Amino acid sequence: MDLHDLNLQAPPPGGAQRGGSGIPGGRRKQRVSMADVAKLAGVSSQTVSRVSNGHPGVFGGTREQVLAAMRTLGYRPNSAARALRYGQxxxxxxxxxxxxxxxxxxxxxxxxxxxxxxxxxxxxxxxxxxxxxxxxxxxxxxxxxxxxxxxxxxxxxxxxxxxxxxxxxxxxxxxxxxxxxxxxxxxTDQAEGARLAVRHLLALGHQTVWHLTGPHSSFASQRRAEAWRRTLREAGRPVPPVLHGDWSADSGYAAGLALAEEPGCTAVFAANDQMALGLLRAFHEHGRAVPEDISVVGFDDIPDSSCFIPPLTTVHQDFxxxxxxxxxxxxxxxxxxxxxxxxxxxxxxxxxxxxxxxxxxx
Amino acid sequence: MDLHDLNLQAPPPGGAQRGGSGIPGGRRKQRVSMADVAKLAGVSSQTVSRVSNGHPGVFGGTREQVLAAMRTLGYRPNSAARALRYGQxxxxxxxxxxxxxxxxxxxxxxxxxxxxxxxxxxxxxxxxxxxxxxxxxxxxxxxxxxxxxxxxxxxxxxxxxxxxxxxxxxxxxxxxxxxxxxxxxxxTDQAEGARLAVRHLLALGHQTVWHLTGPHSSFASQRRAEAWRRTLREAGRPVPPVLHGDWSADSGYAAGLALAEEPGCTAVFAANDQMALGLLRAFHEHGRAVPEDISVVGFDDIPDSSCFIPPLTTVHQDFxxxxxxxxxxxxxxxxxxxxxxxxxxxxxxxxxxxxxxxxxxx
DNA sequence: CGGCGCGATGTTCACGTGAACAATGCCTGG
DNA sequence: CCAGGCATTGTTCACGTGAACATCGCGCCG
CATH class of the missing domain: 3.40.50.2300 (Response regulator)
Known part of the structure; x- marks a missing residue:
């Protein structure tokens, strides 16, 4: 197959410029229609339509002829006309x-x-x-x-x-x-993901888990924060104040700078991997070793997260x-x-x- | 505005089901057409068309009437018909x-x-x-x-x-x-970008620059590699063997493991930021400090790159x-x-x- | 005072497709 | 040998829109 066959806008190879029809000096007729194919194949346009749509009840020889004509002219069905006809x-x-x-x-x-x-x-x-x-x-x-x-x-x-x-x-x-x-x-089951993250950290022995949210306008962000809070409550743990980010690594970094000063903080759940990356950088620069001093969990499992320093524990979303x-x-x-x-x-x-x-x- | 006005597929609020027309038991007519609006407004469909397209030469009162009818019925022009009419x-x-x-x-x-x-x-x-x-x-x-x-x-x-x-x-x-x-x-001017990266490293005093390419099938990757090689040659520097990646951080990590064993390597230019991230991780794990022992430059300037450890020097692309x-x-x-x-x-x-x-x- | 011009509106038709129906021709069973 | 049936193909029309042309009525100018 040669893509020249596609003929999106090009006139047919033979230069079959419908001369006689209406349109005096206006827009030239560019596309090949069923009628053109029908004329060349010596059949009616309805037969072309039948071939085009793979309908049964077309004689083999006729079908071949039509297909040949289609190929010669580079016919493509007009999807606007189809859409109009079908209503979708x-x-x-x-x-x-x-x-x-x-x-x-x-x-x-x-x-x-x-x-x-x-x-x-x-x-x-x-x-x-x-x-x-x-x-x-x-x-x-x-x-x-x-x-x-x-x-x-x-x-x-x-x-x-x-x-x-x-x-x-x-x-x-x-x-x-x-x-x-x-x-x-x-x-995605946001709540379940957040729960998994928090429970994982608690199971490791952390007293509580801090949380870095995404923008307030994001429903996903709200859900994750909510589930984080509920999971902590259910486990009878204290709920630290929420840190706010905007999904970006830079906002994670900013939050990390603040968090690095919190002596009691040993575990953070970031609402996405980018912000987790920012946290890692902030902790690294402030001599807080991850995961020895502080654990970090992300959300999304972006491909890069396996190469963060250290490789990130995160909640995988099946996009x-x-x-x-x-x-x-x-x-x-x-x-x-x-x-x-x-x-x-x-x-x-x-x-x-x-x-x-x-x-x-x- | 209420989005109910949009009326993509819904029948008109009044339930104006064109009863008499063709289509016996088949597909119901769902959308409001110009004819419907015309009937309600008591004008011809051509006048509706003129209003719809903002043509001049429609009396103010008539225009108002038509607009009111459009609003009542929730009329939306049918783009398939338009596309058919206009040919685009x-x-x-x-x-x-x-x-x-x-x-x-x-x-x-x-x-x-x-x-x-x-x-x-x-x-x-x-x-x-x-x-x-x-x-x-x-x-x-x-x-x-x-x-x-x-x-x-x-x-x-x-x-x-x-x-x-x-x-x-x-x-x-x-x-x-x-x-x-x-x-x-x-x-993007791939060659210029690669040249900027290599010259920057040479200007810092590095003897030569190693290169981690993207997949061979990518033209961008080829261009960057080519420009890297030419820039080194022009500067009269030795050209180290090329390392091959596939754009992913993991492939960068794999390449980094090999590169960490090269004692002479003090500077690497990675063909994108993800692979650079992998390099950073590999070097970190092998005790090669960046940038003290080895310098890394990426390509793309993805938002995350400012929070890599350390923040990445990279070539910014204006996507x-x-x-x-x-x-x-x-x-x-x-x-x-x-x-x-x-x-x-x-x-x-x-x-x-x-x-x-x-x-x-x- | 009558005709002309112009602005406002209506009518007709084609865009390309495919469903419904019509027509044609061939084959088979009575 | 003819009628009926079926396989194949042709004809007509509507989908919704808007350009081209036709028509209508009013005001202005000679």
């Missing part, structure tokens, strides 16, 4: 704030891969700055875009807090939200599975034609134990 | 191997943002495993997808090496390739600018209607000096 686009819209975070980009990748396997494309609708206006703009644009359903990767309460709610009839799946009572939500379930969720909605079924679908996590945790030194 | 989709396809690498995901994000600003959406076409078959499949799918142009983020020679070439008439911009003689290529120029390039092609103008558009780099480099200890 085979496309899923994905709305998100940023691809910069590991979690988002890996989820999106999994969504794209899974969607492709199901014959769907995905259209990305990024919101660079999460202002109310930008969110609204994105949703408006989404309404105009050719999508059959939408996956929202963000804190839905950012929407609810404003004058915005998702339309009830739209096929939507949401990630990173607690709106399971109203929407179909797929997410691929999250993406897969998102796509399955919206496709179910599309195919069953029903409303979005509220409910939360939690993907389990697991703890990856490496070298950044150990029993307390003293 | 306002969508750019992006083909890539993986979103997992920092560079790719940030480039894609920039592309999406810039495209959105220009009124275009982007459709992601991922290729999970870069086999010839998968690549071909992606291009075929792309041919069927509703895109006006394509941005390819990968090593184009992977295509050329097979029986695949990009169609000459298609609007294409390529990233990570040297095919500037045939395609319109946008890329956002690359994305921006990709979109501009592709839009220029679409708007001018011409062929892809071959040529290479290089985005400059800059060296970010942190704590992982110093004059050689001895």
């Amino acid at each position: 686009f085979n496309t899923i819209g994905v709305i998100l704030f940023s691809l910069a975070s590991t979690g988002n980009s890996r989820t999106v990748e999994a969504i794209a891969t899974q969607a492709a396997a199901e014959g769907y494309g995905i259209t990305l609708i990024p919101i660079d700055v999460p202002t109310q206006d930008n969110v609204l703009g994105a949703f408006t644009r989404m309404g105009e875009l050719a999508v059959d359903a939408v996956i929202v990767i963000m804190e839905i309460h950012l929407l609810d807090s404003g004058r915005v709610t998702l339309p009830p009839g739209v096929h939507v799946v949401v990630v990173d939200s607690d709106a399971g009572d109203r929407y179909s939500v797929v997410d 691929a599975e999250v993406g897969r379930r998102c796509v399955q969720g919206v496709l179910r909605q599309i195919r069953e034609g029903g409303e979005a079924r509220p409910g939360t679908d939690l993907v389990p996590t697991r703890l990856v134990t490496r070298a950044s945790t150990a029993p307390p030194g003293r | 989709f306002n969508t750019i396809g992006v083909i890539l191997f993986s979103l997992a690498s920092t560079g790719n995901s940030r480039t894609v994000e920039a592309i999406a943002t810039q495209a959105a600003a220009e009124g275009y959406g982007i459709t992601l076409i991922p290729i999970d495993v870069p086999t010839q078959d998968n690549v071909l499949g992606a291009f075929t799918r792309m041919g069927e997808l509703a895109v006006d142009a394509v941005i390819v983020i990968m090593e184009i020679h992977l295509l050329d090496s097979g029986r695949v070439t990009l169609p000459p008439g298609v609007h294409v911009v390529v990233v990570d390739s040297d095919a500037g003689d045939r395609y319109s290529v946008v890329d 956002a600018e690359v994305g921006r120029r990709c979109v501009q390039g592709v839009l220029r092609q679409i708007r001018e209607g011409g062929e892809a103008r071959p040529g290479t558009d290089l985005v400059p780099t800059r060296l970010v000096t942190r704590a992982s480099t110093a004059p050689p200890g001895r």
Whole structure:
């Protein structure tokens, strides 16, 4: 196969420029249509359509002729016409704030891969700055875009807090939200992950565990903090004050500088691996050995975390599975034609134990 | 604004189910069309079209009436019909191997943002495993997808090496390739970046610089290695054997284990920050102090690199600018209607000096 | 005072596809 | 030998939009 066959915009090789038809000086007709193929193959356009869609009931010889004509002209079905005919686009819209975070980009990748396997494309609708206006703009644009359903990767309460709610009839799946009572939500089991991290540290013998959260606006961050607190309470341990970060390594570093001065702190649970990296640096620079003096656990299990110094104990998130379930969720909605079924679908996590945790030194 | 207005798939609030028309038991008509709005507003559908597109020559009162009807019914223009009418989709396809690498995901994000600003959406076409078959499949799918142009983020020679070439008439911009003689290529100035890194190390007094490359299939990796070699030669320095990695931190760690045994090695240039992280870990575990015993320079300037131990000196890539120029390039092609103008558009780099480099200890 | 021009609105049609129905021709059973 | 049936192919039309052209009515100018 030669990609020249693709012929996205190029005129057909033979230069078959439909001369006679309407359009005087305007836009030239660029694409090859079924009618062109039909004319060359000496059949009706309906027969071309049948061949194109693999329908039965076309004589073998005729089929060959049509296929040959298609190849000669470089015919590609026009998906706009198809979408118009069928009333759907085979496309899923994905709305998100940023691809910069590991979690988002890996989820999106999994969504794209899974969607492709199901014959769907995905259209990305990024919101660079999460202002109310930008969110609204994105949703408006989404309404105009050719999508059959939408996956929202963000804190839905950012929407609810404003004058915005998702339309009830739209096929939507949401990630990173607690709106399971109203929407179909797929997410990593944040609480379980946090529990695993805290219990691991307590089991090692630490009296308590400090916590470095992500931004307050993140639902995932809230969930992790909440589960951390509850797990400590359930174990009857004191709950140290929460440190606040913004997911970035630098914010982790800043928090680490403060934490390095806390003599009683022997264990920290960071809400993601980047911030854990910042903690490691801060502790290193302040002569607090990890894990001898202080243990650190992260969240996400980004590939780099195995090469942190020391290699990081962290909670593994299965982003691929999250993406897969998102796509399955919206496709179910599309195919069953029903409303979005509220409910939360939690993907389990697991703890990856490496070298950044150990029993307390003293 | 209430997102209920969006009405992607939901029937109009009033339940205006077009009863009489064709379609007996088949698919129900779900969306609101111009005709529905026209009927409610008591005008012709053409007038609705004019209002919808902001054309002049509609009486103020009529316009208000139409807008009111649109709002009542929750009208959204059907983009499939528009695309069919106009012959274009306002969508750019992006083909890539993986979103997992920092560079790719940030480039894609920039592309999406810039495209959105220009009124275009982007459709992601991922290729999970870069086999010839998968690549071909992606291009075929792309041919069927509703895109006006394509941005390819990968090593184009992977295509050329097979029986695949990009169609000459298609609007294409390529990233990570040297095919500037045939395609319109946008890329970071890899050679300049590598030169900056090597010269920085030589200027510090190192006799020579070792190099850890990325995968052989990556053009960026080849370019960096090539520039590294040439810069050393130009300075009359010996060229040490090349170490091979695969962009991952773990591969950097493996290379670092080997390198730690090289007594003469005082400076390493890693082809990306992840591998540099692996080097740092290996050197740390083998008691080779960075930067006292050995200096390390990375490439990319990922946000985390400022919190490596020690903070990494690295070459900053402006991914956002690359994305921006990709979109501009592709839009220029679409708007001018011409062929892809071959040529290479290089985005400059800059060296970010942190704590992982110093004059050689001895 | 009548015709002309122009602004506002309506009508028609094509974009490319594919479902529904119609037509054609060949084969088989009575 | 003819009718009926089936396999194959053709014809018509609608999907929703918007350009091109047609029409209508009003005001202005000669």
